[in-house]
Amino acid sequence: MSHKHITLPTVGLRNIKTALSASLCALVYHFFDRNPTFSCIGAIFGMGYDLENSKLHGGNRFFGTVIGGFLGMGLFRVYLIFYPDGESWWMLVPLLFIGVVILIVISQYFWVGAVQPGGVVLCIILFNTPVDTYVTYSLSRIFDTGTGVLMSLLINYLLPRERLEGWVDKMPDWLFRAERKG
Numbered sequence: 001m002s003h004k005h006i007t008l009p010t011v012g013l014r015n016i017k018t019a020l021s022a023s024l025c026a027l028v029y030h031f032f033d034r035n036p037t038f039s040c041i042g043a044i045f046g047m048g049y050d051l052e053n054s055k056l057h058g059g060n061r062f063f064g065t066v067i068g069g070f071l072g073m074g075l076f077r078v079y080l081i082f083y084p085d086g087e088s089w090w091m092l093v094p095l096l097f098i099g100v101v102i103l104i105v106i107s108q109y110f111w112v113g114a115v116q117p118g119g120v121v122l123c124i125i126l127f128n129t130p131v132d133t134y135v136t137y138s139l140s141r142i143f144d145t146g147t148g149v150l151m152s153l154l155i156n157y158l159l160p161r162e163r164l165e166g167w168v169d170k171m172p173d174w175l176f177r178a179e180r181k182g
Contacts, residue, residue: 013164018047020159021152028147038141042148045117047156054156056113058149064117065145067106069138071118072125075099076134079126086131096126 021043029036042065046058075095083091099122107114121141129137 013161014047014049016164017155017159018044018152021047021148021155024155025148025151034144036144038144039148039151042145043151044148046149046152048152050161051153051156054152058152059111060113061117062146062149063111064107064114064119065121065142066118067103067110067114068118068121069125069142071099071103071106072122072129073135073138075122076125076129080131084131092126096123099126 022040025039025043026036029039042058042061045061046054048054048057075098079088079091079095080086082088100119103118103122104115107118121138124141125134125138
């Protein structure tokens, strides 16, 4: 009869840096009386195990939001030309189709990992944004996501793994068990 070894979840350096990045975004946004949600999401998506990995993940999120945001604004504007009151949901379906094709093509040229986050932003703009706020919503999403991604890049730059490993050695064994293995 074999006994399975149960590994307890632990808190690692990336966990701490992700939480720090998102929390700092929320704190900064509080002082500007802005909703920190999308900045915090950008920070969480933008945190990688090192600076290069953060650039990749953060770049996916940021460039996806930029491409999807501007594409969504353009397509929503076309929609409003034909339906200024925003009352024809059916027109959005072919615009989404066209938008996804364009999104994928643009992403292939600029940032391949932008497709998924860009598609999310595109869908939100087309199907869930009021007629009178689609431009400000899109620009706010781009700004907020960029802020969060920049925060994660900054945290990973200022607190690289090499600098933090000495601190981990001073922590209780149970807290950083996974970090001390191998």
